[in-house]
Amino acid sequence: MTQSSTPPPTSKAPDAQPATRERTWTVLELLQWTTDYLKRNGVEGARLDAEVLLAHALSMSRLDLYVNYENTVSAVDRTTFRELVQKRAQQRIPVSLLLGEREFWSMKLTVTSDVLTPRPETELLVSTALDAMPDPDYAYRVLDLGTGSGAIALAIASERPNAIVTATDVSIFALKVARLNADKLQLCDRVRFLEGSLFAAVSDEVFDLVISNPPYVARAEQDALPRELSHEPELALFGGDDGYAVLKPLVSEVGAALNDGGLFLVELDPRQADTVASWCREAEMTSVKVLYDLSGHARVVSARHGSAGEGQKEKTDG
Ligand SMILES: C[S@@+](CC[C@H](N)C(=O)[O-])C[C@H]1O[C@@H](n2cnc3c(N)ncnc32)[C@H](O)[C@@H]1O
Structure with a gap:
């Protein structure tokens, strides 16, 4: 991740930006977009799922996300995240199975x-x-x-x-x-x-x-x-x-x-x-x-x- 000087988020998907005008996404913007996307697809607990999946894609804890809200997420990490989010929204695979683990x-x-x-x-x-x-x-x-x-x-x-x-x-x-x-x-x-x-x-x-x-x-x-x-x-x-x-x-x-x-x-x-x-x-x-x-x-x-x-x-x- 790098420090952000991002334009405001658009309504486009994180992966839907034209290659010529590569835009950046901060942690917070990705979370907001994804929460909305998961909600629109009927996923319960959308914000929590978005946080857990993004933390996993970035190999950090959920707490780390909060202190990195303004940092931008690299294209590679966004790809990893996007694949997880799509499986969650489209196939309704539970977060525990996407991550392969659950705390008990x-x-x-x-x-x-x-x-x-x-x-x-x-x-x-x-x-x-x-x-x-x-x-x-x-x-x-x-x-x-x-x-x-x-x-x-x-x-x-x-x-x-x-x-x-x-x-x-x-x-x-x-x-x-x-x-x-x-x-x-x-x-x-x-x-x-x-x-x-x-x-x-x-x-x-x-x-x-x-x-x-x-x-x-x-x-x-x-x-x-x-x-x-x-x-x-x-x-x-x-x-x-x-x-x-x-x-x-x-x-x-x-x-x-x-x-x-x-x-x-x-x-x-x-x-x-x-x-x-x-x-x-x-x-x-x-x-x-x-x-x-x-x-x-x-x-x-x-x-x-x-x-x-x-x-x-x-x-x-x-
Ligand atoms: C609801 S899961 C509980 C798993 C775990 N104990 C938990 O609480 O997360 C029920 C488990 O019982 C097993 N099971 C189903 N029928 C059974 C049977 N007749 N005898 C023994 N185990 C059975 C299933 O394979 C499954 O692993």
Whole structure:
């Protein structure tokens, strides 16, 4: 970038200038133009996306953008940026997939089209789990079922150095990404990754915590989903026609995988919370609760297995 002596921006695209009258674009002008362009193409959070993509194209942080507002952007960097913006606007590829990474629980995770991009609301699952595992020295046995990028398992392993963490997924492609993330974060000797549907890979084992963000979107709602979701794996999104294809067996089988007093935490769609909570009660789980995310949506159901459940209540309540 160089210091700017730019003319005011025109309504033309950053790439639409005649070669003979090369105009310059400052960081701020590019951001303003791109925000407007993304908005016109129906992209939500257009300003944030423009900032993240421009910061990436310029190999700087978003904070650096703010102190470089008046600097001009080179033609080479503009080309890189323009390609990213076009993919975002036209193909609706999510920013996380354009960049190949997403931050979750302050960890930079690699994401590909083989895994669900970890969502901020899933941090509620992690914080609830950590509250329920207050002793950093205790070797809690934890199962993350449907690990995807490894987000939940790796967050727990990083926060509880003595926890014995197992992560399973039915997708070998997702597991490859999860292992890569474990490797990058130097946590590969802390998490055991296993392939299998539901509890198949751990059928003889019991855990203190079973935590899961399963696929829970109803296939019947597919047509109404944002286009961005078409870039994420169907296996990670859809729980059959009604959204319960994985949730239902998960609730009915989880008891056999939990110690007496063990905790089950599951993320779901807010509309599924009451149904799943009632299934947990029918399965004679105790301390059944619905937890709400920062937007006030029912997001997690929490339940204890067995008679020791009530005794453990204090820990769950934090
Ligand atoms: C919604 S994604 C969650 C990924 C990750 N845990 C997260 O929170 O970002 C659901 C994951 O469950 C996996 N999955 C789908 N059906 C499964 C099954 N029957 N047994 C185990 N994993 C399954 C998918 O491959 C996907 O990685």
